[in-house]
Each structure stands twice: as structure tokens, then as C-alpha cells.
Amino acid sequence: MGRKPSNKPTSFEIAYLAGVSQPTVSRALRGSKSVSKATREKIEAIARQLNYTVDKNASSLRTQRSNTLALLFFEDPTPDESNINPFFLSMLGSITRHCAAKGLDLLVSFQKLEDDWHRRYQESHRADGLILLGYGDYTLYESRLRQLVKAGTHFVRWGSVDQGTIGATVGSDNFGAGRLAGEHLIARGRRRIAFLGQADSHYPEFEQRHAGLLRALAAAGLSQDPALVVDAISSEESGHGAARTLLSRGVAFDAIFAASDLIAIGAQRVLADAGLAVPGDVAIVGFDDIPAAGFANPPLTTVVQDIRLAGEALVESVLAQIEERIPPPAVLPTRLVVRASSGG
Amino acid sequence: MGRKPSNKPTSFEIAYLAGVSQPTVSRALRGSKSVSKATREKIEAIARQLNYTVDKNASSLRTQRSNTLALLFFEDPTPDESNINPFFLSMLGSITRHCAAKGLDLLVSFQKLEDDWHRRYQESHRADGLILLGYGDYTLYESRLRQLVKAGTHFVRWGSVDQGTIGATVGSDNFGAGRLAGEHLIARGRRRIAFLGQADSHYPEFEQRHAGLLRALAAAGLSQDPALVVDAISSEESGHGAARTLLSRGVAFDAIFAASDLIAIGAQRVLADAGLAVPGDVAIVGFDDIPAAGFANPPLTTVVQDIRLAGEALVESVLAQIEERIPPPAVLPTRLVVRASSGG
DNA sequence: ATGCATAGTGTGCGCGGTAACAATCCGGGT
DNA sequence: ACCCGGATTGTTACCGCGCACACTATGCAT
Numbered sequence: 001m002g003r004k005p006s007n008k009p010t011s012f013e014i015a016y017l018a019g020v021s022q023p024t025v026s027r028a029l030r031g032s033k034s035v036s037k038a039t040r041e042k043i044e045a046i047a048r049q050l051n052y053t054v055d056k057n058a059s060s061l062r063t064q065r066s067n068t069l070a071l072l073f074f075e076d077p078t079p080d081e082s083n084i085n086p087f088f089l090s091m092l093g094s095i096t097r098h099c100a101a102k103g104l105d106l107l108v109s110f111q112k113l114e115d116d117w118h119r120r121y122q123e124s125h126r127a128d129g130l131i132l133l134g135y136g137d138y139t140l141y142e143s144r145l146r147q148l149v150k151a152g153t154h155f156v157r158w159g160s161v162d163q164g165t166i167g168a169t170v171g172s173d174n175f176g177a178g179r180l181a182g183e184h185l186i187a188r189g190r191r192r193i194a195f196l197g198q199a200d201s202h203y204p205e206f207e208q209r210h211a212g213l214l215r216a217l218a219a220a221g222l223s224q225d226p227a228l229v230v231d232a233i234s235s236e237e238s239g240h241g242a243a244r245t246l247l248s249r250g251v252a253f254d255a256i257f258a259a260s261d262l263i264a265i266g267a268q269r270v271l272a273d274a275g276l277a278v279p280g281d282v283a284i285v286g287f288d289d290i291p292a293a294g295f296a297n298p299p300l301t302t303v304v305q306d307i308r309l310a311g312e313a314l315v316e317s318v319l320a321q322i323e324e325r326i327p328p329p330a331v332l333p334t335r336l337v338v339r340a341s342s343g344g
Numbered sequence: 345m346g347r348k349p350s351n352k353p354t355s356f357e358i359a360y361l362a363g364v365s366q367p368t369v370s371r372a373l374r375g376s377k378s379v380s381k382a383t384r385e386k387i388e389a390i391a392r393q394l395n396y397t398v399d400k401n402a403s404s405l406r407t408q409r410s411n412t413l414a415l416l417f418f419e420d421p422t423p424d425e426s427n428i429n430p431f432f433l434s435m436l437g438s439i440t441r442h443c444a445a446k447g448l449d450l451l452v453s454f455q456k457l458e459d460d461w462h463r464r465y466q467e468s469h470r471a472d473g474l475i476l477l478g479y480g481d482y483t484l485y486e487s488r489l490r491q492l493v494k495a496g497t498h499f500v501r502w503g504s505v506d507q508g509t510i511g512a513t514v515g516s517d518n519f520g521a522g523r524l525a526g527e528h529l530i531a532r533g534r535r536r537i538a539f540l541g542q543a544d545s546h547y548p549e550f551e552q553r554h555a556g557l558l559r560a561l562a563a564a565g566l567s568q569d570p571a572l573v574v575d576a577i578s579s580e581e582s583g584h585g586a587a588r589t590l591l592s593r594g595v596a597f598d599a600i601f602a603a604s605d606l607i608a609i610g611a612q613r614v615l616a617d618a619g620l621a622v623p624g625d626v627a628i629v630g631f632d633d634i635p636a637a638g639f640a641n642p643p644l645t646t647v648v649q650d651i652r653l654a655g656e657a658l659v660e661s662v663l664a665q666i667e668e669r670i671p672p673p674a675v676l677p678t679r680l681v682v683r684a685s686s687g688g
Numbered sequence: 689a690t691g692c693a694t695a696g697t698g699t700g701c702g703c704g705g706t707a708a709c710a711a712t713c714c715g716g717g718t
Numbered sequence: 719a720c721c722c723g724g725a726t727t728g729t730t731a732c733c734g735c736g737c738a739c740a741c742t743a744t745g746c747a748t
Binding site: 008051052053054055056057058060061066071086089092093096097105106107109119120122123124125126151265290291292295296297 | 353397437441467640
């Protein structure tokens with residue numbers, strides 16, 4: 001800061017004015033019980049009056065604790081540079097709030113897989129722990145995760161929980177969610193349900209949603225025609241492509257379960273262009289409940305993940321590690337939001 | 345000379361291993377030109393090998409520079425707690441990237457107007473500067489801004505630039521944008537253009553958009569019936585209400601310019617319910633180009649603000665203050681995205 | 689040789705707090 | 719009157735790094 005008249009008060013000045021030693025000021029302001037009520041109040045009054053704030057750097061340096069978490073977004077390697085997955089953006093809000101509630105600061109940054117983010121935060125005492133957000137193929141940076149574990153870094157990632165996970169993981173109950181969607185469609189009389197989304201293990205979340213769907217079908221004595229499964233990643237374009245592929249296969253279907261809303265919305269357009277009515281001919285269920293889902297035509301039935309809980313669980317998980325408690329395993333429930341696209 | 349090696353690598357350990365003094369390590373790693381190439385390379389090699397990173401807290405404490413900015417979102421006091429204005433969320437991405445490009449860390453937090461955020465970051469050396477984002481009535485915290493200025497805090501806010509602004513401000517050319525929208529509608533043959541959005545000075549950005557519209561009308565020899573101006577804040581519900589109010593007035597109109605996309609989308613529904621065709625009976629232009637705008641029915645013509653530039657300008661502005669340069673005044677250009685809602 | 693600028697490196701110290709321990713005051717038990 | 723323990727407060731020693739300045743070696747003009 002400019003060294004003009006910026007006389008930032010220090011604890012020494014407070015001490016001087018209060019007629020006590022500087023460490024006493026430190027103790028008083030942190031609420032140590034070994035300071036008499038009288039001196040504490042005196043010190044607090046002076047501090048408030050001088051607009052004094054504890055210097056974060058000095059404090060962190062001494063305590064080796066920054067009370068800060070770092071939130072790292074991993075961008076999908078899409079060319080579309082400015083777009084962040086809206087789902088994760090909502091999560092940001094939730095995480096921020098829970099950090100604030102716990103008195104933590106939050107550093108946010110976007111990362112590319114190639115960069116060596118694993119050093120930047122882990123060694124420099126910038127943050128006490130990391131939260132990693134990013135869809136997709138974790139195998140790509142598995143080795144980085146191992147490094148983190150080896151270095152004793154505290155971190156959680158959002159993702160598929162039941163994998164042979166490296167480090168702590170928090171995620172939605174994707175399997176349950178897929179079943180939920182399946183049961184819903186079956187209850188509406190649909191029998192030939194297509195699935196749009198990666199069904200291989202590189203996207204474990206999508207895979208589990210699919211598995212849940214299969215379970216629902218099985219429970220109803222049904223099974224899924226393999227021709228009704230089309231790969232797609234989470235983007236509108238990909239949804240387009242997947243829906244076209246599906247149509248081109250010439251197999252009958254009366255419902256689509258898309259692994260994300262963006263896919264679903266992309267598919268909706270293709271169906272409309274093909275003259276298929278939603279939900280008349282084809283019912284659709286998406287995933288995520290992004291804002292655009294409610295504006296889709298027709299409004300999209302979708303699975304909501306509990307974002308508030310998710311943020312809380314992520315923060316709690318890192319915090320638990322930092323404070324040497326056992327991080328709670330976290331599989332979060334999901335809920336179906338029924339709108340017009342699945343018939344009604 | 346150095347000390348014995350210890351557990352966590354510090355610059356002392358590097359120094360010990362390199363056979364130099366600790367400050368030399370410090371100099372070398374920061375690229376001071378007064379270190380010989382030979383020692384620098386030796387030190388760098390050892391540092392890399394030990395996975396050494398400069399301790400951020402110690403460094404910041406010593407230099408009185410944190411190389412960190414704080415991004416403060418001010419939430420609209422809507423009851424709807426989880427929703428952040430999507431426009432600002434996109435801005436977050438842009439700001440983050442520009443911070444990264446400048447080697448700055450970014451702290452993110454959400455604030456309520458009442459909280460005393462002005463102390464938390466300014467005094468504690470958590471951040472070197474602040475970026476304030478939040479629509480709306482800046483008069484509410486004008487006094488806080490004055491405090492910041494008085495305390496010599498470096499900050500920018502996003503907003504209406506030409507106001508008698510307190511502190512640095514970066515914003516879009518709202519007046520020009522309003523004119524752009526107006527000209528577009530006029531060119532499509534619309535004559536009775538309604539405006540939905542606060543037209544009073546508490547929302548200077550909205551007011552300027554309106555002023556721009558009026559200018560476009562005037563340039564075409566037209567004027568605006570005052571009955572065609574309805575207050576609205578940036579939410580779908582508010583758009584609903586405003587559109588209903590407009591209809592209830594019974595005055596004719598053939599276009600709507602909404603001060604935000606959310607308002608526009610809210611209005612679209614009301615028009616549809618009232619049996620009015622868009623754009624047949626009423627053309628609509630929104631503002632912001634939120635993701636949902638493209639999904640609206642029909643897709644919404646809207647004004648885009650250059651978010652990438654905006655993030656850059658905001659970061660540059662604080663940085664300029666920190667480094668005692670003069671912050672560049674920043675009024676950013678806007679662009680019209682023509683979609684179906686304004687006729688085609 | 690002597691003086692002097694220049695490059696490169698070491699020494700001492702402080703940034704603003706906090707932990708650990710020593711010192712002090714006080715009242716009660718014996 | 720003397721000892722003891724708890725409540726408070728002071729003293730000392732850092733946390734890890736970077737700035738100011740002192741110091742050494744070398745080259746070169748005097």
C-alpha cells in the first residue's frame with residue numbers, strides 16, 4: 001500500500017494506549033480466557049476506536065494457519081473459453097457462504113490440467129486446504145492427486161464417491177438419481193428410454209446415472225436396448241449430436257434421460273426439428289437444474305443436486321482434515337423437479 | 345552462513361545446500377539482477393528439486409504486498425438466497441483469468457450491505473485492492489465507499505461510470521447500449537417502444553439505458569409515451585409484474601426494451617399468456633445476454649456487454665492504483681445480439 | 689602502487705503477531 | 719506468619735522472508 005499517511009495501527013500501539021504489553025493485546029483480541037474482563041474490554045474499545053485489525057500475514061506466518069481455502073476449477077478443455085459449467089458456478093455461491101460461516105477466506109482460481117497448481121497452493125501456505133471442482137476424467141490428473149496425498153495436502157474433490165478414490169470425495173448419489181429419473185419415466189408409462197451421456201468409466205458420474213436408470217428398468221422388468229445409449233459430454237452441441245445419432249439409428253424410443261441439462265436442451269431442439277413432440281412422443285429428463293432448464297421449451301424435468309448441502313459438505317470435509325478429524329463420507333441425496341418435458 | 349536442514353524446506357535450507365546465504369536465495373528466486381548467473385541457476389535447481397515455494401505469508405508480511413485482490417459481490421437483497429446475478433458470475437470468470445495472468449490471487453466473498461466488509465480486507469493486509477460488484481442502489485453504501493477512499497484503499501466498482509463517482513468505476517456504455525437497442529427496434533419499424541426497468545436515478549445504469557433509448561427515438565423524430573415506462577428490478581418476477589402493469593394501462597405498444605434479460609424473459613411469459621405474439625405483435629430486446637436468453641421462447645435479442653474486457657478493465661484499474669499509476673477511465677462498448685425476439 | 693567504481697554476496701534487522709514460559713499478585717489453608 | 723495454587727500479565731524467542739547496508743574481489747585509470 002502507499003506509504004503515505006497510512007498509519008496502520010499495530011498491536012503495539014494498542015498495547016501502549018492500553019498500558020499493557022503487546023502480547024496481552026494479542027490474547028485479549030483472540031478471546032483468550034486468561035485475560036481479565038476489565039483489560040479485555042479496555043483493549044477492545046481502543047482497538048475498535050483505532051479501526052485496528054489483526055494483520056493476516058503476520059498471524060498466518062506465526063500460526064502456520066491461513067484460515068483460507070482455495071477453490072480450484074478445472075475447466076473442461078472445450079474451445080469455448082468463457083463458459084464455466086453453470087452448475088459449478090452455483091456451487092461457488094454455496095461454498096463461499098459456508099466458508100464465510102466458518103470464518104474462512106476463499107481463494108478462487110481456474111486451472112488447466114497441465115499447470116502445476118499442485119505446488120502453488122500446497123507449499124506456499126496460501127491456503128490450508130483445496131477444493132477441486134471439475135467434471136470429467138479424473139484419470140487425467142490422477143498422478144497429481146497422488147502427489148497431493150503424498151505431500152499431506154488437505155483437499156476434497158467433487159465427483160463420483162464410490163470410485164477407488166484418491167483423497168476425500170464428496171458427490172451426489174448419482175446412482176440413486178438415475179434410478180429416480182428412470183422410475184419417474186416408467187411411472188409415466190415410458191418403456192423405451194434412451195440415455196445420452198458417456199457411459200464408460202471415464203465419466204463415472206454419468207456412468208452411475210446410467211446404472212441407476214438400468215436398475216429402475218430392471219426393477220420394472222424391463223431392460224435397455226443398447227442402441228438407445230449414445231455418448232455425449234456436457235454441452236448443448238454434444239446433446240445435438242447425440243440426439244441426431246439416436247434418431248439416425250432408427251430405433252424406437254419414447255423417452256430420453258440426459259446426463260446433463262445442456263445435453264437435454266440440445267436434444268430438445270433436435271427433436272423439435274424432427275417433428276417429434278415433447279413430451280407427447282418423447283419425454284425428457286435432464287440433470288442439474290441449471291437456470292436455463294426452467295426456460296426450456298417445454299420446461300425441463302430434471303434432477304436437482306442439493307447444492308447448498310454440497311458446498312457445506314465440501315467445506316466440512318477439508319476442514320475436518322485440517323483439524324485432524326475424520327472427514328465425513330459424503331454422498332448427497334438428489335431430488336426430481338418435475339416440469340412439462342416428462343409429460344403431466 | 346546457513347543453518348542445518350529442517351523438515352519443511354525454507355530459504356535457509358536452500359541456502360545451506362547451495363552454500364550461500366539466505367538472502368542470496370531470496371534474491372535469486374525473485375530474479376534480482378545482482379545475482380550471478382551461476383549461483384542463480386544452482387539455487388533454482390536446488391529449489392525445484394526440494395519443491396520449494398516462497399512462503400506467501402512471510403513474503404507478504406515483509407513486503408507489505410499480498411499480490412491478492414478481493415472480489416466482493418453484493419447480493420441483491422432478494423429473499424431468493426441462492427441466486428447470484430448470472431451476469432456477475434460470468435464476470436467472475438473473466439476477472440479470475442486476468443488476475444491469474446497478472447500473477448494475482450483472488451479472494452471471493454459475498455457480502456450483505458450491512459456487514460462491515462470495509463474493514464475486513466482493507467486493514468488486514470489480506471488483499472491489496474478490492475473489486476466491488478453489485479447492481480443497484482449504490483447510494484445505500486455510499487458512506488462506506490467514502491470511508492474506503494479516506495483510508496486510501498484501492499478499489500474499483502462496476503457500475504455507471506459518469507455519475508459523480510466515488511472512487512474508480514468501470515462500466516459499460518449504457519447510454520450507447522440503450523441507443524443501440526432503440527435504433528435496432530426503430531429500424532424494424534417499431535414506433536411505440538416500452539421500457540421496463542428503473543428509470544430513476546437510484547439505478548443509474550438502467551436510467552442511462554433508458555436515456556439512450558430516448559435519444560434513439562428523438563433521432564428518429566419520435567418520442568416516448570410516459571405510460572410506456574414501467575419500473576422493474578432485475579428479476580423474472582419483476583419482469584412479470586412490469587409487463588402486467590404495462591398491459592393494464594391499455595396503451596398500445598409494439599416493442600419492449602427491457603433493462604435486463606431476466607425482466608425480458610418475465611415479460612415474454614406475460615405476453616404469451618395475453619395472446620400477444622413475439623415478435624409479431626411485440627418485439628423484445630433484453631440486456632446482458634445471460635445463457636437463458638438464447639433458450640428463451642423465442643430466443644431473445646439482447647445487448648451484450650464485453651465481459652472479457654470488463655474483467656480486464658477492473659483488474660487493471662485496481663492494479664493501476666496499487667502501483668500508483670493513474671487508473672484508466674473505462675467505459676466499455678456493447679454489442680447487439682440479434683435473435684428472433686426482435687423480428688427477423 | 690593507490691584510488692575508485694562495479695559486481696556479487698554476507699550481516700543485521702524488522703515486518704506484526706503468537707507460543708511458551710517466567711514473574712507477579714492475591715486469598716486461603718495450616 | 720508461611721506456603722501454595724490460580725489468575726493475570728510480562729519477557730523472550732521466534733515464524734520465514736526481504737530490505738539496507740557493509741564488505742570483498744576484481745578491473746582499470748591514475
